[in-house]
Amino acid sequence: xxxxxxxxxxxxxxxxxxxxxxxxxxxxxxxxxxxxxxxxxxxxxxxxxxxxxxxxxxxxxxxxxxxxxxxxxxxxxxxxxxxxxxxxxxxxxxxxxxxxxxxxxxxxxxxxxxxxxxxxxxxxxxxxxxxxxxxxxxxxxxxxxxxxxxxxxxxxxxxxxxxxxxxxxxxxxxxxxxxxxxxxxxxxxxxxxxxxxxxxxxxxxxxxxxxxxxxxxxxxxxxxxxxxxxxxxxxxxxxxxxxxxxxxxxxxxxxxxxxxxxxxxxxxxxxxxxxxxxxxxxxxxx
Amino acid sequence: xxxxxxxxxxxxxxxxxxxxxxxxxxxxxxxxxxxxxxxxxxxxxxxxxxxxxxxxxxxxxxxxxxxxxxxxxxxxxxxxxxxxxxxxxxxxxxxxxxxxxxxxxxxxxxxxxxxxxxxxxxxxxxxxxxxxxxxxxxxxxxxxxxxxxxxxxxxxxxxxxxxxxxxxxxxxxxxxxxxxxxxxxxxxxxxxxxxxxxxxxxxxxxxxxxxxxxxxxxxxxxxxxxxxxxxxxxxxxxxxxxxxxxxxxxxxxxxxxxxxxxxxxxxxxxxxxxxxxxxxxxxxxxxxxxxxxxxxxxxxxxxxxxxxxxxxxxxxxxxxxxxxxxxxxxxxxxxxxxxxxxxxxxxxxxxxxxxxxxxxxxxxxxxxxxxxxxxxxxxxxxxxxxxxxxxxxxxxxxxxxxx
Numbered sequence: 001x002x003x004x005x006x007x008x009x010x011x012x013x014x015x016x017x018x019x020x021x022x023x024x025x026x027x028x029x030x031x032x033x034x035x036x037x038x039x040x041x042x043x044x045x046x047x048x049x050x051x052x053x054x055x056x057x058x059x060x061x062x063x064x065x066x067x068x069x070x071x072x073x074x075x076x077x078x079x080x081x082x083x084x085x086x087x088x089x090x091x092x093x094x095x096x097x098x099x100x101x102x103x104x105x106x107x108x109x110x111x112x113x114x115x116x117x118x119x120x121x122x123x124x125x126x127x128x129x130x131x132x133x134x135x136x137x138x139x140x141x142x143x144x145x146x147x148x149x150x151x152x153x154x155x156x157x158x159x160x161x162x163x164x165x166x167x168x169x170x171x172x173x174x175x176x177x178x179x180x181x182x183x184x185x186x187x188x189x190x191x192x193x194x195x196x197x198x199x200x201x202x203x204x205x206x207x208x209x210x211x212x213x214x215x216x217x218x219x220x221x222x223x224x225x226x227x228x229x230x231x232x233x234x235x236x237x238x239x240x241x242x243x244x245x246x247x248x249x250x251x252x253x254x255x256x257x258x259x260x261x262x263x264x265x266x267x268x269x270x271x272x273x274x275x276x277x278x279x280x281x282x283x284x285x286x
Numbered sequence: 287x288x289x290x291x292x293x294x295x296x297x298x299x300x301x302x303x304x305x306x307x308x309x310x311x312x313x314x315x316x317x318x319x320x321x322x323x324x325x326x327x328x329x330x331x332x333x334x335x336x337x338x339x340x341x342x343x344x345x346x347x348x349x350x351x352x353x354x355x356x357x358x359x360x361x362x363x364x365x366x367x368x369x370x371x372x373x374x375x376x377x378x379x380x381x382x383x384x385x386x387x388x389x390x391x392x393x394x395x396x397x398x399x400x401x402x403x404x405x406x407x408x409x410x411x412x413x414x415x416x417x418x419x420x421x422x423x424x425x426x427x428x429x430x431x432x433x434x435x436x437x438x439x440x441x442x443x444x445x446x447x448x449x450x451x452x453x454x455x456x457x458x459x460x461x462x463x464x465x466x467x468x469x470x471x472x473x474x475x476x477x478x479x480x481x482x483x484x485x486x487x488x489x490x491x492x493x494x495x496x497x498x499x500x501x502x503x504x505x506x507x508x509x510x511x512x513x514x515x516x517x518x519x520x521x522x523x524x525x526x527x528x529x530x531x532x533x534x535x536x537x538x539x540x541x542x543x544x545x546x547x548x549x550x551x552x553x554x555x556x557x558x559x560x561x562x563x564x565x566x567x568x569x570x571x572x573x574x575x576x577x578x579x580x581x582x583x584x585x586x587x588x589x590x591x592x593x594x595x596x597x598x599x600x601x602x603x604x605x606x607x608x609x610x611x612x613x614x615x616x617x618x619x620x621x622x623x624x625x626x627x628x629x630x631x632x633x634x635x636x637x638x639x640x641x642x643x644x645x646x647x648x649x650x651x652x653x654x655x656x657x658x659x660x661x662x663x664x665x666x667x668x669x670x671x672x673x674x675x676x677x678x679x680x681x682x683x684x685x686x687x688x689x
Contacts, residue, residue: 003512003516003542004509004512007508007509007512008509010506010508011506011508011509014506052561110332115331115332115336115337115340116336116337116530116555116557116558117529117530117531117533117558117562118558118561118562119533119558119561119562119563119564120561121564122564127541127543134541134542134543136541139508205505205506208506209505209506209534210530210533210534210561210562212530215505217503218503218505219505221503249506249509250509252509253500253509253510253512253513254509254512254513261501262501
């Protein structure tokens with residue numbers, strides 16, 4: 001039981017960072033960022049090169065893991081999505097553009113980073129034993145840093161001026177515009193922060209999972225599952241979705257030896273969406 | 287979440303480029319004035335399993351470059367330049383079929399190295415038989431090699447051949463009594479898991495876990511491995527594990543306090559293992575090729591350098607793939623120049639073919655085997671090199687063979 005709780009907690013904390021990023025972008029732009037997993041992958045590669053290959057400090061790697069995807073996200077918003085969302089008459093145009101950006105990043109990553117799986121040395125070694133369960137210190141670091149980053153983001157969104165502008169935008173784009181919110185700038189900032197969170201998650205988790213150029217799609221799918229459970233565009237929903245998915249995996253793999261875990265997760269998700277298509281916390285940002 | 291689907295979507299652009307770039311014609315410089323023998327390579331060269339197909343490709347290129355550098359390979363008293371046409375099947379049976387048709391039907395190639403897994407190898411079987419082409423899969427499905435099928439030649443040791451030999455060795459030398467199996471939820475690893483379980487039961491081992499699987503897309507293996515290590519098997523077999531996944535599983539098992547042995551019947555890459563699992567990779571047992579320094583011949587040393595020139599770096603898993611083109615060329619040389627276009631001549635030469643193994647330091651013979659498993663000689667008789675990670679590199683544990 002202790003191991004299930006530990007595994008569930010570690011998974012939930014790391015998933016929460018991923019889910020928060022994608023939900024932030026969705027709430028502000030009403031856009032499902034299909035490239036979220038690819039931004040995660042780029043963040044992971046940044047830490048791999050900075051910390052793993054060039055032996056520079058891990059924290060510097062994390063910083064770059066946040067900045068590079070944030071910059072990519074900002075560029076995507078400014079040069080691609082802003083225009084398409086302005087001129088497109090159908091919502092699926094921006095969705096298709098999002099898919100296009102994911103494929104673009106996948107192939108750029110293949111070209112730049114190659115196909116091989118990479119890993120980095122642990123930042124801290126050793127394993128903590130708690131009530132018969134095992135918790136490597138590296139995973140503890142990931143949990144603590146994830147929680148700290150989540151708290152930082154929530155504080156930023158709740159109390160800072162740009163954060164309030166993002167919330168206003170999420171609640172009512174037209175009203176925010178009438179109230180003097182710089183919509184373009186706030187959208188770009190939101191996209192950049194969401195992308196940066198994905199990169200940070202990748203940078204943190206590369207110490208546990210390693211990275212290869214093919215991981216993006218699977219990360220995106222997990223992100224989608226989480227916001228479907230919790231409710232797209234709702235911060236508390238993203239956190240709840242991460243918690244549910246993390247513990248569903250942990251309990252499922254412990255109880256079932258085979259791959260029935262994900263089969264059951266998908267079946268449960270479909271049934272759940274029939275009953276509550278907006279997710280558990282399915283309200284606009286607030 | 288299926289990896290194949292993920293790979294397919296990821297490589298829409300790559301596929302378009304790849305199809306356009308088929309028959310790249312590598313290794314041309316020295317062969318302009320002489321006759322050319324063209325060989326195809328078809329395998330997974332993108333996605334998490336890319337290493338498998340890329341190793342096939344670069345091994346073929348290295349062999350071709352070595353012969354081209356000395357003026358070509360002699361067949362029937364005449365020198366032939368070797369040209370390699372490589373194609374990425376993306377682990378997708380549909381793309382594999384398109385690739386096989388392109389290579390054998392449009393380009394007229396009669397010898398193809400690959401594919402890497404059962405699904406792609408089985409999918410191209412009708413194409414290869416229709417076009418009377420020989421292919422050398424690295425897939426273990428027996429129907430590929432068992433009569434009436436006669437065009438596929440297994441390029442390596444199959445897991446169901448390696449498993450019993452490795453387990454028996456570990457019973458004798460390490461005294462293992464209990465065993466557990468873990469595999470990705472995909473056809474090849476599942477087949478290997480089943481074959482491993484059957485072999486272990488036959489050897490009298492107590493199989494504690496026989497059907498544990500994980501999603502191919504999984505990235506965090508703590509929840510997957512926890513229930514298995516709780517049972518404390520003496521040996522945990524990672525059936526058919528991909529090079530990208532092996533270090534993550536090893537690390538998870540060790541961090542969860544697992545003290546027993548870990549092994550797989552697939553070949554692995556030491557760089558990926560040590561980079562991903564660090565110190566936890568120590569003691570991991572896997573099937574390797576002629577790659578460990580203590581068993582390499584001078585020819586193999588040259589091959590390693592040529593491979594590194596083509597691929598950027600040597601890769602231990604490639605050591606299992608060095609034999610294919612060498613065997614094809616020498617069998618054709620023995621059968622005569624007609625075998626270049628007529629594979630029935632090649633097939634007739636298989637049963638009696640032998641050649642000295644140029645890759646190993648010790649004197650040994652290369653031949654076709656497989657009579658015991660397939661009822662005909664449809665397997666390259668590569669030595670079964672079993673490696674163990676020691677001090678961050680592979681060391682040969684023992685060298686076995688199959689009949």
